[in-house]
Amino acid sequence: MKVDVLLGLQWGDEGKGKVVDVLTPRYDVVCRFQGGPNAGHTLEFNGQKYVLRSIPSGIFQGDKINVIGNGVVLDPALFKVEVDQLMASGHPLTERLLISKKAHLILPTHRLLDAAYEASKGKGKIGTTGKGIGPTYTDKISRNGLRVGDLLLNFEEKYKIAVDRHKEMLRQMNFEYDLEAIEKEWFEGVECLKKFKFIDSEHYVNKCLKSKKGVLCEGAQGTMLDIDFGSYPFVTSSNTICAGACTGLGVAPRSIGKVYGIFKAYCTRVGSGPFPTELFEEMGQAMRDKGHEYGSVTGRPRRCGWIDLVALRYAIMINGVTDLIMMKSDVMDEFEIIKACVSYNVNGEETEDFPYDINEGIEPNYVEIPGWKINMTKMQSEDEFPEEFNNYLSFLENELGVRIKIVSVGPDREQTIERYND
Ligand code: GDP
Ligand code: IMO
Ligand code: MG
Numbered sequence: 001m002k003v004d005v006l007l008g009l010q011w012g013d014e015g016k017g018k019v020v021d022v023l024t025p026r027y028d029v030v031c032r033f034q035g036g037p038n039a040g041h042t043l044e045f046n047g048q049k050y051v052l053r054s055i056p057s058g059i060f061q062g063d064k065i066n067v068i069g070n071g072v073v074l075d076p077a078l079f080k081v082e083v084d085q086l087m088a089s090g091h092p093l094t095e096r097l098l099i100s101k102k103a104h105l106i107l108p109t110h111r112l113l114d115a116a117y118e119a120s121k122g123k124g125k126i127g128t129t130g131k132g133i134g135p136t137y138t139d140k141i142s143r144n145g146l147r148v149g150d151l152l153l154n155f156e157e158k159y160k161i162a163v164d165r166h167k168e169m170l171r172q173m174n175f176e177y178d179l180e181a182i183e184k185e186w187f188e189g190v191e192c193l194k195k196f197k198f199i200d201s202e203h204y205v206n207k208c209l210k211s212k213k214g215v216l217c218e219g220a221q222g223t224m225l226d227i228d229f230g231s232y233p234f235v236t237s238s239n240t241i242c243a244g245a246c247t248g249l250g251v252a253p254r255s256i257g258k259v260y261g262i263f264k265a266y267c268t269r270v271g272s273g274p275f276p277t278e279l280f281e282e283m284g285q286a287m288r289d290k291g292h293e294y295g296s297v298t299g300r301p302r303r304c305g306w307i308d309l310v311a312l313r314y315a316i317m318i319n320g321v322t323d324l325i326m327m328k329s330d331v332m333d334e335f336e337i338i339k340a341c342v343s344y345n346v347n348g349e350e351t352e353d354f355p356y357d358i359n360e361g362i363e364p365n366y367v368e369i370p371g372w373k374i375n376m377t378k379m380q381s382e383d384e385f386p387e388e389f390n391n392y393l394s395f396l397e398n399e400l401g402v403r404i405k406i407v408s409v410g411p412d413r414e415q416t417i418e419r420y421n422d
Contacts, residue, residue, distance in 0.1 A: 001209045002257030003031075005245045006325075007219030009315035011269035013295070013302065014262040015327035015408060017041025020057035020218045022406075022416050023260075027214035029065045030058025031205065033248030034238040035220030036073035036106060036136070037082075038129040040296030045413040048089070051296045054079050055097060056218050059086070063096060069201050069217075070102035071238065071248020073136040074148065076189030077108070077182070083192055099193070100201035101149030107159070108182040109166035110135040116175035126234055127271025129297050135166075137237035148198055151190060202250025209255060217245040223315035224269075231358055234273025242319040261321035261402070263312060264328045265338075265392075268302040270295050274358045277305035277341045291331040306339040306366065309399050314354035316402055323405040326396070329389070330409045335371040338392065342367050342399065369395060377410040382419050 006023065008014040021043045024030055037053035043060060044050075052059070054074055056066040068074060086093055110132030117134065118125045128134060139145040144165065150158050163179075170177060208215050221240040224230045229241060238244060242259050245251060266287055269275045279287065284304045287293065293302035315321070332338055341364035343352045350365065372388035379385065385393075393404055407417045 001212045001214070002255050003205070003209065003215040003217055003245065003249075003251050004258040004260065005217040005219065005242050005256060006260040006262060007240065007242060007319060008222030009261045009263045009312055009319070009321070010222045010267055010308075011224045011275070012220075012222040013040075013268055013270070014222060014264055016219060016262055017043050017052060017057040018327070018408065018411065018413070019260070019262060019325055019406065019416070020216065021045070021060060022413055023216060024058040024061040024064055027058070027064065027216040029067060029205070029208050029213060029215045030056040031067040031069050031201070031215060031217050031249055032056045032072050032220065033069045033217050034071040034240060034244045035236065036133055037075050037078040037131045038133045038236060038297065039220035041218075041220070042296050042411070043413070044411045049411075050086075050089070053082055053297065055082055055086070055093070058216065058218070059093060059096065060091065066097050067199075067201050067204065067249075068097070068099045068103055069205075069249040070100040071244060072100070073104045073106050073133060073140075074099070074193075075106035075111075075131065075186075076193045077185040078131070078189070080185075080189040080192040094195055098197050098199045098201065098204065099148055101147060101198045102201070103148045104136055104140045104145045105148060105150070106132040106136045107146065107162060107166070108179060108186045109163050109170070110139070111182065112170055112175065112177045112179070113166060116170055116173045119175065120173055125272060127273075131297075134237045148193070151194065152198070205249050205251060209251075217249060217251075219244070223318060224311055226318075229314075229318050231273050234271065256320075258322045259320050260323050260325055260405075261316055261319055262325040262327060264291075264307070265326055265332050266291070266307050266328070267305045268293050270298070270300055270302050274362070275303055275305055276311075276344065276358055276362045276364050277308045278303055279305045287331065290334070291328055306341055306364075308341045308364070309396075310341060310344050310352060310354050310364075312400060313352070316400060321402050324400065324402050325406040325408070326393075326404050327408040329407055330375070330377045330415075332371060333375055333377075334373065336373070338369045338371050339366040340369060340395070340399070341365065367395075377415060379409055379417065382407070382417055
């Protein structure tokens with residue numbers, strides 16, 4: 001048995017949460033393997049909308065097991081908020097959610113350090129979600145981090161050493177803060193966290209595979225935000241790519257099965273950093289309005305632009321994508337013409353390969369595709385697709401070399417159309 005992986009191919013917010021929820025009935029276990037509460041994964045069903053941050057998106061489908069893997073960074077305070085909301089809406093979790101002892105803890109001072117680093121960068125700031133992600137992964141790599149398993153033994157002592165170190169760093173940056181209030185919430189979060197089962201998730205997941213259980217791994221962020229392959233330094237601090245599922249869960253590379261790569265019919269980005277196909281003024285605003293492109297975590301307006309096939313091909317290559325999933329097709333319903341960037345001019349020279357640096361001197365070359373100008377949101381099967389939409393799908397499959405297995409025509413669970421019968 002192999003694990004399947006579902007991950008974002010663009011700059012995040014592709015619709016991972018929705019599709020993981022739709023695919024969950026085919027699996028026994030759903031696992032998050034990286035990122036933390038910088039993620040905001042939205043699900044809609046039965047007229048209700050939920051936004052998940054640290055809890056995997058398989059939590060709403062019956063009694064499937066959900067795992068927070070070792071590669072995730074967890075903030076107990078935000079975790080408690082999420083748990084309380086889910087419990088209040090009638091979704092008990094304690095039996096169905098397992099947490100890796102090796103997942104790293106986001107301390108209150110990590111959040112402060114995130115803010116301090118951003119402030120010190122001035123105009124060059126990353127535009128982080130402010131959730132302490134960078135500083136927590138920094139401590140993990142520099143071997144100063146605290147893990148969920150640390151909560152079980154002499155935690156106060158370990159916490160004090162870490163926080164004193166952080167306080168000294170904040171002092172050096174002349175950063176003013178009020179730690180007491182956030183610390184109180186954080187320790188209440190720790191008590192909530194302790195009600196859950198802490199596990200050796202690498203053993204758990206591999207035992208699942210041995211006993212032929214289906215495992216789906218849910219990525220957070222997107223390939224263009226990957227710490228190694230994204231638009232560095234305007235990236236997040238984890239490996240968001242398929243390989244991240246191996247290190248973030250303890251799964252061997254040869255145990256990876258299908259790799260679902262998810263993308264929007266256009267492109268968005270939150271925060272700073274280069275975005276070659278970005279649209280400004282009316283056109284960008286039209287996409288933002290139609291697609292409700294406002295961050296699910298911070299509420300920030302998302303930057304919008306045309307689909308970028310240079311970046312998508314790169315993401316497909318890095319992840320070994322076997323099946324594509326196209327989201328938010330309906331957002332393009334009213335467009336006369338849809339543009340797709342097929343190559344870049346880099347300092348005057350045309351290339352289809354994603355370059356080292358996309359910060360400057362990049363000019364996208366577009367192909368124009370006629371729009372379908374039909375409301376697709378009520379469609380149930382691909383037999384109903386208009387000809388122009390089928391042409392768009394064929395064009396993309398041809399350009400990307402991978403089939404588009406699922407098409408999404410609205411935010412609801414039901415607005416999902418599967419193609420190819422296998
Ligand atoms: P994630 O972070 O990848 O899970 O994506 P987000 O939840 O942050 O952002 C995707 C947004 O698009 C959410 O508000 C979803 O409810 C919404 N959404 C998902 N699929 C579709 C779709 O096919 N059409 C439309 N109009 N909205 C969608
Ligand atoms: P999901 O899982 C979109 C962006 C931030 C910022 C950069 C670094 O919902 O797709 P961080 O807080 O991680 O240090 O911020 O990454 N970012 C996301 N953008 N979707 C996300 O998650 C993101 N998580 C982080 O806006 O530019
Ligand atoms: Mg999101």
